[in-house]
Amino acid sequence: MGASPAKASQWSGKLHPRRDEVEAAQVLLAGALTAHNFDEAICFAVRLALEEALVNAFRHGNRDDPTKHALVDWSITDDEVTIQVTDQGSGFDPGSVPDPTAEENLEIPSGRGIMLMRAYMTEVEHLAPGNMVRLVYRRKQS
């Protein structure tokens, strides 16, 4: 520890299913991304992925139980953003989630969260049993 100009920004905390707490986490995430020179497009992508992960944690994982929380951890370097969201649920099988972009699913109102995370992030990994998701954004080599 100590506040030396470290390479990585770490953050770790418990979030309750309240809009003000979710927004607070997004503000801190945006601040950390900006400090590591990630641009607006990347902030947009990472913020969207975190939003979807938190909605899933609170709704599906914690089944809308307001007394349950999500643990959020992130680590940000100049090259890479890793976010982990853990809920208090029993998990699920991410392989069994239907493709929302299949013609027959296009008009179903739900089921787009995971695919958006996958589209915007470099890696999306649901760790067994499925109550923990790891989101990675890796800067493209230029």
Place this chain on the structure above:
Amino acid sequence: MGASPAKASQWSGKLHPRRDEVEAAQVLLAGALTAHNFDEAICFAVRLALEEALVNAFRHGNRDDPTKHALVDWSITDDEVTIQVTDQGSGFDPGSVPDPTAEENLEIPSGRGIMLMRAYMTEVEHLAPGNMVRLVYRRKQS
């Protein structure tokens, strides 16, 4: 780790000297305190102490350098709140700070941050060399 209904709420992050980040941290702190059944008066006290510690970290410790940050850590149980704020400065001697409530200092516009922290918290400890302050609030036995 894991999101079991743990006894302590941990939080740890880097804050930049921006109002939105400080407010975000306060929102998360209030959420955590409420989850541990601390009442409004205690939220008021703890929030004020964090505010003063952060202002000191950014202004005196980091000398208003906007590229520097403060590390904030807290741990909250049902009985106790511990907050640590670390800045990137070289510290100071907290023993040499004049008493702002002495008659001759009453009309000086500055110098009340540390005394407010001490008044509202159970313990305030400046860890050597002085760039780290540890604030503890302990619930009174009833």
Place this chain on the structure above:
Amino acid sequence: MSKEQSQLRVTDLDGVTRFEFVDRDILDEASIRSIGEEMLTRIEAAAKPRVVITFQNVEHLSSAALGTLITVSSAVKKKGGQLCLSDIKPSILEVFRITKLNRVFTIHPTAAEAVKSLA
């Protein structure tokens, strides 16, 4: 900001109903639900709804908001009406492309063009 206020501005343009979002972010589930309900109430009240939803101010939206848009679109279709979207920022348009919802919705650059297409 009180969440009691409507997050939706509603205007009538030559018999076309225009819905405009007030907030920059359409993320909050409670807001999304109340926005959806307000839209559905107005759509149910119309004989043959003609609706434009404009995204002028919108900077962020989530899959929950996309879900509400689909529900609204289905309600409009069921009544034999028509729905268009307009004024979608490039970053938000990308969300519609990724989810292939640009195939479900008719999207116009501006509200004026959208209204004209329904008139």
Place this chain on the structure above:
Amino acid sequence: MSKEQSQLRVTDLDGVTRFEFVDRDILDEASIRSIGEEMLTRIEAAAKPRVVITFQNVEHLSSAALGTLITVSSAVKKKGGQLCLSDIKPSILEVFRITKLNRVFTIHPTAAEAVKSLA
């Protein structure tokens, strides 16, 4: 919320200037500075300033805000004027007590009483 807007409401009551805070929190250093500057400008403009600062909406303040109040108080005294505070919530009053600033400032329960005391 734009920080460009004034965070201060100013009213004239029988020649007494009343300053009222708009925000619930007087914490943000930039806001505190601009509030202080606005107060000082108006005090400098008065021959013999009579000023009431009311805390109706104030839920939080910090030592930086106390500092500004002291600066304002000194400016008022220097011009031979008078300053009172009013409508301070118990939690905020406690901050004045702890810092012994209740000895520096004259504090009234309500703005009406404060204005009356200066009239």
